[in-house]
Amino acid sequence: MVISHDDANDVTQETFVKVWKHLDRFKEEAQLYTWIYRIATNESISFLRKKRTKFFLPLIDVENSLSNSLKDDRFFSSDEIELKLQQAILKLPEKQRIVFNLRYYDEMKYEDMSEMLGTSEGALKASYHHAAKKVEEYLKNN
Numbered sequence: 001m002v003i004s005h006d007d008a009n010d011v012t013q014e015t016f017v018k019v020w021k022h023l024d025r026f027k028e029e030a031q032l033y034t035w036i037y038r039i040a041t042n043e044s045i046s047f048l049r050k051k052r053t054k055f056f057l058p059l060i061d062v063e064n065s066l067s068n069s070l071k072d073d074r075f076f077s078s079d080e081i082e083l084k085l086q087q088a089i090l091k092l093p094e095k096q097r098i099v100f101n102l103r104y105y106d107e108m109k110y111e112d113m114s115e116m117l118g119t120s121e122g123a124l125k126a127s128y129h130h131a132a133k134k135v136e137e138y139l140k141n142n
Contacts, residue, residue, distance in 0.1 A: 001044040034116040088138035096131035
């Protein structure tokens with residue numbers, strides 16, 4: 001979600017610090033991995049918002065900056081289609097981007113996403129469908 005491997009490492013570290021600090025708050029009704037995913041997702045969103053605020057940039061400029069940083073990232077060693085896919089994902093609205101990443105890359109079940117994000121499965125399916133269509137359109141046109 002944050003694109004840069006260095007930023008992802010920072011977010012991951014913050015996620016596990018929060019998991020450790022708040023382990024006593026974990027309710028065993030939920031699955032541990034969905035609880036951790038929720039923390040990681042929230043940390044990623046918070047990180048992107050802080051980055052936008054820090055540089056006084058609208059979200060679109062942050063997304064463009066992240067998109068451009070993909071090309072310079074020494075850890076990103078994929079082909080051109082993967083680069084275009086990542087750029088397409090960055091164009092999605094925040095919620096669709098989260099749902100798309102969780103479903104496409106992590107193959108998370110809608111049921112688990114629903115528990116993690118507090119959204120109905122139907123709404124998540126619709127978000128994924130709309131996101132997939134937008135990604136497909138972007139890939140066709142670019």
